Amino acid sequence: SQTIHQWPATLVQPVGSPLSLECTVEGTSNPNLYWYRQAAGRGLQLLFYSVGIGQISSEVPQNLSASRPQDRQFILSSKKLLLSDSGFYLCAWSVRLAGEQFFGPGTRLTVL
Amino acid sequence: TQLLEQSPQFLSIQEGENLTVYCNSSSVFSSLQWYRQEPGEGPVLLVTVVTGGEVKKLKRLTFQFGDARKDSSLHITAAQPGDTGLYLCAGGVGGSQGNLIFGKGTKLSVKP
Numbered sequence: 001s002q003t004i005h006q007w008p009a010t011l012v013q014p015v016g017s018p019l020s021l022e023c024t025v026e027g028t029s030n031p032n033l034y035w036y037r038q039a040a041g042r043g044l045q046l047l048f049y050s051v052g053i054g055q056i057s058s059e060v061p062q063n064l065s066a067s068r069p070q071d072r073q074f075i076l077s078s079k080k081l082l083l084s085d086s087g088f089y090l091c092a093w094s095v096r097l098a099g100e101q102f103f104g105p106g107t108r109l110t111v112l
Numbered sequence: 113t114q115l116l117e118q119s120p121q122f123l124s125i126q127e128g129e130n131l132t133v134y135c136n137s138s139s140v141f142s143s144l145q146w147y148r149q150e151p152g153e154g155p156v157l158l159v160t161v162v163t164g165g166e167v168k169k170l171k172r173l174t175f176q177f178g179d180a181r182k183d184s185s186l187h188i189t190a191a192q193p194g195d196t197g198l199y200l201c202a203g204g205v206g207g208s209q210g211n212l213i214f215g216k217g218t219k220l221s222v223k224p
């Protein structure tokens with residue numbers, strides 16, 4: 001069966017510090033991968049998605065970047081965090097781009 | 113721009129009551145999914161509907177896809193505290209392009 005991991009589960013970082021969040025998927029090959037941000041328990045904002053190694057599409061211009069160094073690994077990064085980067089970050093995978101998505105447990109990021 | 117509007121945004125009811133939440137759009141979707149998210153966790157897929165007029169049941173939950181595939185509803189019978197959470201609908205446009213469009217969710221609280 002497929003599983004998706006995210007770490008860390010929680011993170012508190014000062015403004016201006018770098019960020020690296022990691023997501024890995026097990027039990028499937030060539031998944032589509034996604035990074036979302038969710039504010040205050042509401043809707044999901046799609047940040048990046050990837051259909052393959054090294055292929056990244058950005059949905060919203062911002063202070064963040066994403067990379068996919070391996071088939072089942074997706075990394076969200078920032079060189080300098082802003083207060084507005086605080087939120088709940090979710091990684092997800094799917095077989096098809098517009099198909100069912102399966103989410104990781106999320107990372108709660110607080111920027112102080 | 114395709115949008116999914118969910119209503120109501122918030123719903124607080126007593127255990128044993130019935131409720132219906134709605135997901136509406138002016139756009140046609142090839143499929144529509146419902147997810148439930150508990151605080152501090154990632155969304156979990158409940159159901160996918162693909163055919164106009166389709167009705168699916170999952171224990172006390174009944175999901176319906178509109179005939180024109182522009183809207184959907186989720187009906188819960190005899191709600192229980194364990195039903196508490198954020199209910200998200202997401203529409204897929206099909207094909208190899210595009211991603212899921214997520215609504216902002218209905219936050220349900222079922223009090224014992």
